[in-house]
Amino acid sequence: xxxxxxxxxxxxxxxxxxxxADPLGRCVVYWMQRAQRARHNPAxxxxxxxxxxxxxxxxxxxxxxxxxxxxxxxxxxxxxxGIADVAADCARRHIGFVLRRWPDHRLTSFCEEVRPALVVxxxxxxxxxxxxxxxxxxxxxxxxxxxxxDVVVPTLRLEKAQYAARTMRxxxxxxxxxxxxxxxxxxxxxxxxxxxxxxxLDPRITLAELTEGWPLDRTPGPVSGFRGGTVEAERRxxxxxxxxxxxxxPARNHPEVDGTSTLSPYLHFGQISxxxxxxxxxxxxxxxxxxxxxxxQLITWRELSINFVRYTEDYDSFECGERWAHRSLGExxxxxxxxxxxxxxxxxxxxxxxxxNAAERQLxxxxxxxxxxxxYWAKKILEWSRSPAEAFRTAVDLNDRYLLDGxxxxxxxxxxxxxxxxxxxAWGERxxxxxxxxxxxxxxxxxFDSRRYMAQWASG
Numbered sequence: 001x002x003x004x005x006x007x008x009x010x011x012x013x014x015x016x017x018x019x020x021a022d023p024l025g026r027c028v029v030y031w032m033q034r035a036q037r038a039r040h041n042p043a044x045x046x047x048x049x050x051x052x053x054x055x056x057x058x059x060x061x062x063x064x065x066x067x068x069x070x071x072x073x074x075x076x077x078x079x080x081x082g083i084a085d086v087a088a089d090c091a092r093r094h095i096g097f098v099l100r101r102w103p104d105h106r107l108t109s110f111c112e113e114v115r116p117a118l119v120v121x122x123x124x125x126x127x128x129x130x131x132x133x134x135x136x137x138x139x140x141x142x143x144x145x146x147x148x149x150d151v152v153v154p155t156l157r158l159e160k161a162q163y164a165a166r167t168m169r170x171x172x173x174x175x176x177x178x179x180x181x182x183x184x185x186x187x188x189x190x191x192x193x194x195x196x197x198x199x200x201l202d203p204r205i206t207l208a209e210l211t212e213g214w215p216l217d218r219t220p221g222p223v224s225g226f227r228g229g230t231v232e233a234e235r236r237x238x239x240x241x242x243x244x245x246x247x248x249x250p251a252r253n254h255p256e257v258d259g260t261s262t263l264s265p266y267l268h269f270g271q272i273s274x275x276x277x278x279x280x281x282x283x284x285x286x287x288x289x290x291x292x293x294x295x296x297q298l299i300t301w302r303e304l305s306i307n308f309v310r311y312t313e314d315y316d317s318f319e320c321g322e323r324w325a326h327r328s329l330g331e332x333x334x335x336x337x338x339x340x341x342x343x344x345x346x347x348x349x350x351x352x353x354x355x356x357n358a359a360e361r362q363l364x365x366x367x368x369x370x371x372x373x374x375x376y377w378a379k380k381i382l383e384w385s386r387s388p389a390e391a392f393r394t395a396v397d398l399n400d401r402y403l404l405d406g407x408x409x410x411x412x413x414x415x416x417x418x419x420x421x422x423x424x425x426a427w428g429e430r431x432x433x434x435x436x437x438x439x440x441x442x443x444x445x446x447x448f449d450s451r452r453y454m455a456q457w458a459s460g
Contacts, residue, residue, distance in 0.1 A: 025117025038089035059096030063105035081228030087203030096192030255370035305413035321420025328434030378418035
């Protein structure tokens, strides 16, 4: 069909399993994983348009499981809080929503029940999620398309690894007119009717119910400062645009007042679209230079991080570093460290640096750390570790375990920038760091009210 061919050719779409849609199929399944929302979601819109062309209903299949590396109770609490928003938006649009949990989480089993004509999924560049999509493509009997729903410009349009923001920025700017546009909300022409006897969980499921019996790290518990879900993400976006955007560029480097959007957890879980955020900022009544500064972070730097993960096999390892950085760090491997701290001492915020300890307490207790301090935090781990490789492991482990926006391309790219020079240049040589950019406690603390920040996080 012509409309299906148009959808298949969309630059956001990757055909994972080729073939024609099954004419005897009863529906189109949207396999929801990374893009956990039913608003401004290009993957869902492709599924709806395909279903309309085939004359069939759409059903969203969402099935959390406990085996994602480093995911723990804190992360699943945030995820669970967003489920009801997805279900409500699906119901409003006459789209089905089936919620299951491990061990009843398999896409192939669900497809055997509903017999789809086509399956549409969303994209995720991390290796584990990419592996799940490759496995699904092998096991399904119908076509599988995935849609790059959580970026502005589809990552594959950039074709290869980009090595710096300055080289990626002009490429993105050329493509923005094509992709930085509202995602039209398609109307589902055929309402989903739940087959009799089909099993689905209540979308108001509690965290205890969702994770019951799961082999899960339950030590990092839920946090009170963030609530998951699209409704809360939209509220934070409105607050940022109205109250913070006009002073974004100076305020974003002040952790004690936090002039950032705090949207990164919602972007990580796909509970809000980066296109939706970017358009709201573009349309805001704020100085153009402030809009530009924010959009450069949201689009250039965030999508550079996603590009890095997609094209770098060892993105969460010391091995991902630049050659000059490896060489320089190697030359200083035997340098005496002023002090050595083990992983547990760092996790307990038991170092001799009270600014670093405050940042670590914020990380552990709130699930969040201000972006400016993330750089200092990672660089001090390099200074206090036996080797850069050990420092990288420690930073990744703490980042992924405690941050709500951990286990994310942004985090891996940030650690790689801080420890192994990714996206940076060689600086003046110094002990331990070699030519890696250095940040001192004194210079960092002069840029904001560090005393106020340390007082805020004097204890967990």
